[in-house]
Amino acid sequence: MTAPILSARNIVKRYGKFTAVNGVSIDIMPGTVHSVIGPNGAGKTTLFHSLTGTVPITEGNILLDGEEVGHLPDYRRVLKGIARSFQVTSLFLNLSVRENLRLAAQGRHPGQAFRLWRDAESLTAACDTAEALLERLNLAAVASRPAGELSHGQQRRLEVGMAMAGRPKVIFLDEPTSGMGIDDIGEMKRLIHGLRNECAVVLIEHNMDIVMDISDRITVMQLGQVLVEARPDEIRNDERVRRAYLGGMITGGAA
Ligand SMILES: Nc1ncnc2c1ncn2[C@@H]1O[C@H](COP(=O)(O)OP(=O)(O)OP(=O)(O)O)[C@@H](O)[C@H]1O
Structure with a gap:
């Protein structure tokens, strides 16, 4: 059986008394695009920051290719093979x-x-x-x-x-299509889809058409926890997801 390239266990991130990420476990398989979705404030960005080392985790373990990286600063994680898309300002x-x-x-x-x-x-x-x-x-x-x-x-x-450019093992992309027109979105989708041939991609994306089109796995977060993790077609038809909080958001794209 293929081992995950990134395996996070029971990640907790607290800001003071507030728990933004509350015991999240996630396995990222090599050669896949794995999206993290959920309503505003669900904890997606905080989970990203926790996995890339932008913020220190409060509790939990993060294995990259079998090696514990959960307590390394972000620049050391980059050297181990974790990359995240830079902001324009970078x-x-x-x-x-x-x-x-x-x-x-x-x-x-x-x-x-x-x-x-x-x-x-x-x-x-x-x-x-x-x-x-x-x-x-x-x-x-x-x-x-x-x-x-x-x-x-x-x-x-x-x-x-x-x-x-650093040939990472895992690339984290935070809303790579935000603010884009339709032509640019198409190009970005093709680019991300092609990336899975060389590394795993972890994606935060609000555009459900894109998520449904290019994801191999989807983790749905709610209130700092994982509500469900499944394939796009399963997420689209999951009554908990549909009824509980995404409702009509999952409409477009070919799952
Ligand atoms: N530095 C911080 N200090 C205190 N609370 C924070 C901090 N960063 C995030 N939070 C809180 O943690 C919760 C999760 O925020 P986060 O940005 O991770 O959610 P999100 O799912 O990415 O939301 P969005 O889709 O709106 O970007 C929110 O309630 C937010 O206010």
Whole structure:
């Protein structure tokens, strides 16, 4: 039987007396897109922060490829193979798209990001990674333009590319299609769908059409806990989910 690439057990995150995540267990299987959905305030973002190390967990265990990472800071988890999509503000807006990707590829190894000129071999590898990513991201035509001049949709694809550049084992994407038009959404869906060939994807997404279309598994959260975890077709037809709190939200997309 295939082992999960990421396995979180009984994750608890408290802010003072308030428990935002209350005993969540989740297994992320390799080669899958696993979405986390739920109403506002359900604890999705807090769970993401807990798994990526953005906030320290109060209780629980997180195994990445069998190794406990639950108490490592976020930058150490990145080195172990956990990536999350950077926010637009984390792009180097004055550098070209190609240079952004090169730096992200170099940054895979600690201390190398700003030693490009000293390590020709690693620079060549980073260039190759950047060129391959430019094609994957459909950004080759704008490779030489400053990242700050890209459209919103292009910037969001570049963020995903920056996370991909380190060849992570698991990528966390937090609402990658927010604020996008229909064409950009289609491109992002194709990109995410293709990612599962090389790593697992954990996705927070409010657009149910997208969730139903591209997820292999869906975890539904409510009040800091897991309400149900299942395949999209099962979630769509789950009366607890439908009646209890998502109701008419699950309507679109081909599950
Ligand atoms: N830093 C914090 N301090 C105190 N409470 C917090 C903090 N961050 C989140 N919370 C609370 O934890 C609960 C879960 O929030 P969280 O942002 O994880 O939910 P969510 O499911 O991602 O919601 P949304 O879909 O609206 O983004 C909310 O009640 C929120 O107010």
